[in-house]
Every structure is written in structure tokens, then in C-alpha cells.
Amino acid sequence: DSEGNVLGLLKGSEGIQTVALDAHLDTVFPEGTDVKVKIKNDTLYAPGIGDDTRGLTMLLTLLETLKTNQIQPKHNVLFVGSVGEEGLGDLRGVKHLFREGGPRIDSWIAIDGGSIGRVNNKALGSYRYRVTFKGPGGHSWGAFGLANPHHALGEAISNFVAAADQYTAQGPKTSYNVGVISGGTSINSVPFESSMQIDIRSVEPSRLDAMEALLEEATQIALDHQNGIKRRGPDLTLEVEKIGNRPSGELPDTLPFVQRTLAATTYFGTTPYLTRGSTNSNIPISKGIPAVTIGRGGNGGKAHSLDEWWINEEGHKAIQLALVLLLSEAGMD
Known part of the structure; x- marks a missing residue:
């Protein structure tokens, strides 16, 4: 779009509502930074490998899964590769989406952060x-x-x-x-x-x-x-x-969307915990739109450094969790 977000719309069979699934494209590093992935044993090293390259790969994997297996959601699913999440970006990509006259978005799932147990429903x-x-x-x-x-x-x-x-x-x-x-x-x-x-x-x-x-x-x-x-x-x-x-804001712990996220997390053998953070979900949360930020799974560290790393330890659970949560919102035929 005009702000730089990369969008893909999977139309639902009914298409009355739209669920957005987001991961941010930007990193904290300047243009020209060497981001070539280096592999040592089971560990991937690269600036931004976890934050949020892993989130983007999850987003694309979910889209491929829906298309390959011919899973037809009832509601529209808007896949979002957003800009401006880091640093002085000021969430400009998501602000653009939620501007007056922007696309209709009824609920929002952001993939950012580490543990799949983390459910961010409060905006710092x-x-x-x-x-x-x-x-x-x-x-x-x-x-x-x-x-x-x-x-x-x-x-x-x-x-x-x-x-x-x-x-x-x-x-x-x-x-x-x-x-x-x-x-x-x-x-x-x-x-x-x-x-x-x-x-x-x-x-x-x-x-x-x-x-x-x-x-x-x-x-x-x-x-x-x-x-x-x-x-x-x-x-x-x-x-x-x-x-x-x-903007600040928070959604009630009792909100059905939040409860479904907690239930889905529990199903995959992880004890969920509610958090407050500064993520792309700040914008929909501040507007009272159901939104959560969930983790990208696996095991990683040294985010925002040139030595950032990520290991695919049960990373599949994060993908499965995101899929279950997405379909619980979008429905399926």
C-alpha cells in the first residue's frame, strides 16, 4: 500500500468480517547491514532472524497451509507484512491500516516476541x-x-x-x-x-x-x-x-478473543500468561478492536543485536497455535 505495507487478502466464503494476521517487515538495523543467515549446528544467526523474520515465515507458512490444503475460511483473512514497528517507525504501517477510510479489520493477530505462552492483550x-x-x-x-x-x-x-x-x-x-x-x-x-x-x-x-x-x-x-x-x-x-x-489501552481478560487465545495456548501444552507490551497491537487495542500479540516460538536471543540467534526447538507448535487461533476467528467451511 502507499505506506509500504505488503498485503494479501484471502477472501472468505461469507466475507462479512476480516481477521488480520500481522508480522513486521522492518528491523532495527540500518540499510546495508549484512543479514546473511549463518548456520552453526542447530542455530541460525542473523540480525533480525527472530525479530521478526521468524514471524514473517510463520505468516507465509500459514498462508501456504490454507491454500495447499484448500481450507476455506468463512471470514476474510488479511495477511499483513507491516512497516514502521521498530524504533522511530511509530507503528506507522498499522496506523495507516486503521486510518479513517482504511480497510475493515474486525480482529487482529500480531506475531512478535518469543515464547508461545505469552499473550499480549494490553498496550504499553x-x-x-x-x-x-x-x-x-x-x-x-x-x-x-x-x-x-x-x-x-x-x-x-x-x-x-x-x-x-x-x-x-x-x-x-x-x-x-x-x-x-x-x-x-x-x-x-x-x-x-x-x-x-x-x-x-x-x-x-x-x-x-x-x-x-x-x-x-x-x-x-x-x-x-x-x-x-x-x-x-x-x-x-x-x-x-x-x-x-x-497509544495505551487494554482488553479485558474475559474478552472471548483473549479467552480463545489462552485456550489454544493451553491445548499445545504451554501455560499461557497475559502481558503488556509495545507492539503493533497497540493500535487496534487502543480502538477497542479485539487484538493480541502472540509469540513466534522456538528459542532465540540477543534480539536487536548483530549476534541475534534462533533455534527451531518445537517451533512447529507456534505455527499450529497461530493456525488454530486464526481459524477460531475466521471460521472455516
Whole structure:
């Protein structure tokens, strides 16, 4: 589609409703990364081999199984290879699907994560920001006295952490993290730009808004203070840009779709457990649409690293579980 998702529609005999089965196409690695699979004994090594290449192979296997065995679902099945799940992608692929005027989707199954016992029916929301201070910059000696963007950023971080630590010490769990700091050209230059990227997460949407207010106040105080103590030159400028918005939400444990997922997991000899996470299912869950994220099975590790690995230990159970869950939703003739 226009956002980059790869879609395949298997029409149902009745076709009244549509069940979506999703795995994400993107990885955390930059374009050009060597992703050739290396096999050592029973272990597969490659960046993204589990997250979410394994999910994509499951999706294609399920489609092939339905077609080869002439299994006709009653409802439509939309197979989705989605984009923008990782990093700053902000779930853009799934947001596009659930936009106003998008395709009808009545329930959603995402394949992501490890254990098949995990049933994710709760969405962990997050806000992400890029905060940037800018100034004229100059020589560390000759331009001394100019407002320094790094000084402002450092003060802003100190202000924010102090306020955020106090706020998050009580109430529903909320986290914050300054994950990236950048700017400057050399040790003897007043920087012309200083920026940071911040990740804020919470189980409660209103607390994300409260943390946003704390961030805006902390950065504004730093800006005003640094501009107030400069000895010459123009003022610093400040931009607080929201670069990510993953909505929170949760589905009741008693929802029939969730209960069917738990029952199917139990059938395959695994004790299921309900979880909260940040996955493509955030979007349908936030809209009240039945959705779960299930594991890809097997055994893997070192996700989001160049040494990621995966072993096909009873991996067939994950495929069978996904098939049972899919047909319990889509029905069959």
C-alpha cells in the first residue's frame, strides 16, 4: 500500500468480517547491514532472524497451509507484512491500516516476541521526543559569553529528571529515558546545536500527558535561565518535537478473543500468561478492536543485536497455535 505495507487478502466464503494476521517487515538495523543467515549446528544467526523474520515465515507458512490444503475460511483473512514497528517507525504501517477510510479489520493477530505462552492483550503507551536547543556557536575562547546549547540541554535534563523522578515515584508505572544526546563539532567550539531524544512510557495515558508537561516546563526553564545569563549575542532557541506516539489501552481478560487465545495456548501444552507490551497491537487495542500479540516460538536471543540467534526447538507448535487461533476467528467451511 502507499505506506509500504505488503498485503494479501484471502477472501472468505461469507466475507462479512476480516481477521488480520500481522508480522513486521522492518528491523532495527540500518540499510546495508549484512543479514546473511549463518548456520552453526542447530542455530541460525542473523540480525533480525527472530525479530521478526521468524514471524514473517510463520505468516507465509500459514498462508501456504490454507491454500495447499484448500481450507476455506468463512471470514476474510488479511495477511499483513507491516512497516514502521521498530524504533522511530511509530507503528506507522498499522496506523495507516486503521486510518479513517482504511480497510475493515474486525480482529487482529500480531506475531512478535518469543515464547508461545505469552499473550499480549494490553498496550504499553509511549511518547517520544526530540528536544533541540540552537544558538550561533563560535570559538570557545573568542566567542565566550555566547549562550551555549549544551549548557541549556544539560540543565534541561537535570530539571526534567528531578521532576520526573518525583512524579513517577508513585502511581501507575511510568518510565522515562534520555536515550540519545547529540551535537557539537569540537572540544574548542561553542556548539550551535544540542539535542536529545527521550522515551516516556506509561500504562496510563493521562500520565504520559503529565510527563509531557513536565518536559516542556523543564526545557523552558533551562532556556530562560541560559538566555538570562549569556553575556552577548542572540538568544538560544528551543524546539520540542514529538516524534513518537504509541497509544495505551487494554482488553479485558474475559474478552472471548483473549479467552480463545489462552485456550489454544493451553491445548499445545504451554501455560499461557497475559502481558503488556509495545507492539503493533497497540493500535487496534487502543480502538477497542479485539487484538493480541502472540509469540513466534522456538528459542532465540540477543534480539536487536548483530549476534541475534534462533533455534527451531518445537517451533512447529507456534505455527499450529497461530493456525488454530486464526481459524477460531475466521471460521472455516
